[in-house]
Amino acid sequence: MATKASNPSADLPVFLSFKEVWRNRGRFLLFSLVIALITLLVLFIAALGEGLGNGNREYLSKLDAQLLVYSEKSDFLIAASRVDPALSTSIRRVPGVENAGPLGTSSVNLVSRESGQTLKISLIGAEPGRPGLPPVISGQPLRASKANEMIIDSNVAERSDIKVGDTVVVQSTQGTETEEYRLRVIGLTDSRQYSLAPTAFVPFQTWDKVRPKSQAEVNSNNPTANVIVVRVSNPAEMEVVEARIFENIQNVETATIEKAIQNVPGYSAQQSTIQTQGVFTLFIGLLVIGGFFQIQVLQKVPQIGVLKAIGAPNPVIAAASVLQILIVTALGVAIGGLLTFLFSLSFPPTVPIVFNGQRTLLALGLLLLIGPVGGLVSIRYAVRIEPLKALGLFS
Secondary structure: OOOOOOOHHHHHHHHHHHHHHHHHHHHHHHHHHHHHHHHHHHHHHHHHHHHHHHHHHHHHHHOOOOEEEEEEEOOOOOOOOEEEEOHHHHHOOOEEEEEEEEEEEEEEEEEEEEOOEEEEEEEEEEEEOOOOOOOEEEOOOOOOOOOEEEEEEEEHHHHOOOOOOOOOEEEEOOOEEEEEEEEEEEEEEEEEEEOOOEEEEEEEEHHHHHHHHHHHOOOOOOOOOOOEEEOOOHHHOOOHHHHHHHHHOOOOEEEEHHHHHHOOOHHHHHHHHHHHHHHHHHHHHHHHHHHHHHHHHHHHHHHHHHHHHOHHHOOOOHHHHHHHHHHHHHHHHHHHHHHHHHHHHHOOOOOOOOHHHHHHHHHHHHHHHHEEEEHHHHHHHHHHOHHHHHHHOOO
């Protein structure tokens, strides 16, 4: 029974590309390592951008709310905003508002009583039963409004020996003196970084007592929150609820969670800088790959001339070149991806490196794409080689 013969013109590009890579494996492996280093750099830049961005937005992005209410003229900066916590009562009466509560943020030192280890954290205060407090994955949630209790996020647990059930010391500056407050850790939540720091949560009144204060604030009995966190009944009517808040509450401004994140100090500039670095790294990779394969083609002009002289068509020459570029690029990207994974295992939790699956796949896809794109010039040059000129038989 006759069988269908394979098409030699289809097999020839594969044979030529693999044969040349294997015969010059040292040279091509060296270039694959160069691509691997570019891959390593691109992936780490992407992970650094994700880690820095995540450290600034993580708590806000996980808030169980849709709006933040700031004091007027605070430029949507949480740290610059000052509102009366009692304002949350008035906001809860606004039609369309499901729940609202005060939120306070500050930076303090957390000291483990067992080991004496000190950790700089973001301390967040919110009323139990109101928006702002995270769900616990271990232990108990905050319930009492004045309790000396605390929930820590997983970053605190990873960077210290503090665990649920421990008693910790919060150090904060009160006027000109450093005071210490003992709180018991009753719960653990997932990662909730704020201002690139691990985070702990306390009841709002406890937060107002232990937060750093100026000399004038030490002698004041009036609590102050940074913002009011608002959960609306129907997120689709958020703009309507905002308008109602403005009608009923004076001297405030509102922002969605997305807008609040974009106004975190340095967040937008930070992300733009990281993305620019990634683009330039890809552009450099494009030039390096293009230059390497251009040199390769120049070195094998006589061989291409021989192939054309014996009848190899331009599509075969072009396909062999593209396959060769894909092989070398894929090998380099694979090595770079493996090196990135191995290096990531050695980084301590204090380094803001986060590998996001979507961004990592996008970076790998772009790295695989820049190989053929970078080699377009060399491919174009290869198919335009005249066999007689290449063999020196015609000038």
